[in-house]
Amino acid sequence: MEEIKLNEVEPYVWEINKEGDMLVPGRVYGDKDIIQHLLDDVKQGKEWNALKQIKNVACLPGIQKASLAMSDVHPGYGFCIGGVGAFDVNEGVISVAGVGFDVNCGVRTMSTPFTKDEILKVQEQLADSLYNTVPAGVGSTGDIRLDKDEIDEVLLRGAKFSMERGYGTKGDLDFIEENGFISGADPEAVSDVAKRRQFKQIGTLGAGNHYLEVQYVDKVYDEAAAKAYGLSEGQVLVSIHCGSRALGHQIGTDYLKTLEAASKKYNIPIRERELVCAPFSSEEGQKYFSAVNAGINCAFANRQAIAHLARKAFTSVLGGSGDDIKTFYEIGHNNAKLEKHDVNGELKKLIVHRKGSTRAFGPGRDEVPEQYRAVGQPVLVGGTMGTHSFILHGTEKGMRDTFGSAIHGAGRAMSRKGALSCCRGNDVLRELRDKGILVRGHSIKGIAEEAPKAYKPVEEVVDVMHNTGIAKKVVSVLPLISIKG
Amino acid sequence: MAFELLEHEADVGVLGIGKTLEEAFQEGAKAMFSVMVNLDDLSPDKMVRVECDAVDDESLFVEWLNALLAQKDIEELFFVKFEVKIEDHKLVGKAWGCSFDLDKQEVLNDVKAATYHGLRLEKKDKDYYIRCVLDI
DSSP: OOOOOOEEEETTEEEEOOOTTOSSOEEEEOOHHHHHHHHHHHHTTOSSOHHHHHHHHHTSTTBOSOEEEEEEEEOOSSSOEEEEEEEETTTOEEESTTTOSSTTOEEEEEEEEEEHHHHHHTHHHHHHHHHHHSOOSTTOOOSOOOOHHHHHHHHHHTHHHHHHTTOOOTTTGGGBGGGGOOSOOOGGGSOHHHHHHHTTTTTOOOSTTOEEEEEEEEEESOHHHHHHHTOOTTEEEEEEEEOOHHHHHHHHHHHHHHHHHHHHHTTOOOSSTTOOEEETTSHHHHHHHHHHHHHHHHHHHHHHHHHHHHHHHHHHHHOSOSTTSEEEEEEESEEEEEEEEEETTEEEEEEEEEESOEEOOOTTOTTSOGGGTTTOOEEEEOOOTTSOEEEEEEOHHHHHHHSSEEOOSOOBSSOHHHHHHHOOHHHHHHHHHHTTOEEEESOHHHHHHTOGGGBOOHHHHHHHHHHHTSEEEEEEEEEEEEEEO | OEEEEEOOSSSEEEEEEESSHHHHHHHHHHHHHHHHBOGGGOOOOEEEEEEEEOSSHHHHHHHHHHHHHHHHHHHTEEEEEEEEEEETTEEEEEEEEEEOOTTTSOBOOOOOEEOSTTOEEEEETTEEEEEEEEEO
16 A cells, blocks of 8 residues: 655645655645545545545646645546646646546626525525526536537637627626637537537536525625625625536547547556646647637536526516626636746746636736736635635735645535435425525435535635635625525 | 446446346446436437447446447437447447436436546456446
């Protein structure tokens, strides 16, 4: 059994020393409980363990500074969840595992003019309206029906495509990462199978841990940052968590094979079957990057359409035009992005993989919308159906230490089977209702699997980010309505 | 013969057991669709053909499951009955299913992909056991 040692190099920051084939050290953000859980996995000889995955990523060519894991770390496929790996664009690689099977899965949060009390008066009707308006669950299809040419437009134009179809209001694009579409997408790099799987899935939420929530700001931690963000206590928000749906899944499946062949071609050892990669500058690497960008745009288009459906549901219950439900921010957490970062005093162009990690840029970066630039980028952290979610802001320290990256959610503490054996869906619904949270979902079993107690306490993982200064708390929110797939 | 869902920290594993390799693949597919929908709610009335190949029989199982996931979205069908032939790591198969109907079917979870994680083919006594983990 392999032994992995972690040394606490500063409070909440643990390092795996560079050894063997590792080109850089591993660095994990966590409190003692989080770290102990990771060490226990190694001690118990678990085949699937995050520390081993962090070490494996540290061996990939061209990696810069450290192989990182944020405090929502848990085992993934090749990369751990919460994993961040930044690679030199000339000497480094791009890896399927660093992006995963749901390209640009992410969160859109919208601000509304409503207060918690106003929503409570219509809570049941609004929950029903959202549930009936936003397609959710396995087997659900959307109103937007596309053919192959139109899918190619989605892959090139992202959220702009949805806007042009009437799904959006002025200003939406200004507050989406990359303004809702990324250049460098090539529809030809995406297989026909991937496109055909997506014909009816734009504007659908999906299933699993994806959700649409109506939330209210229950606590403001940083008055000045909250003011700059336009957030205040009691304000109602809408958050949407979903990704590129079947098209993104198929990109992952397809390129796992392409990059497995590339790993062999370029003599890059495969340390885990999913941890395949290609030199970023190679033909295979560039083709995969073009496909990832296409997947990113697909997710942008999808969330844009869902956001607008949510507006429709609100206006059908509360009246108005929906124009006062404004995009606060949208950001992905399964990506590989070209970014410039300081590496040992030199500004370098890097391909930054974030697998279950949110970009968290600090103040002054051009990528952050002008209105938020003085504070830093909003970091949207999803909780569970019954617990807090958080909005943080990126920091200078995050730019220096984590390539401007932070957590994306709580991370599971219990297996799906374990959740089913300890939680009954109807009990979960009742307990949440008693707390004032209405849940609507197609699957009662799915609700049990996503029970709040199946996840780590989100406060714990957020506190690690806050206390290390990687991302600082601005507000916390609590759900009033949760629509599950 | 039989299938099982296996404990996994964040996702779920599938195990197909059969007297032949083919039967184990068929049961593994059934296991995967049981993650998505209550199989008792399905009355299959449509059939699709699936072909795939791989470098070995273990990888072929992942190919097979991912091919079915693609067909599920493209044809908008949940599959419940399968028939496969395998020769030299090549699979030719049929899958029978019925159209999505959220009013009549208890849907559970979507599956993003079948992964290589936990992928293992074993022969114990006379039976074949094939397993892998699904990304949910």
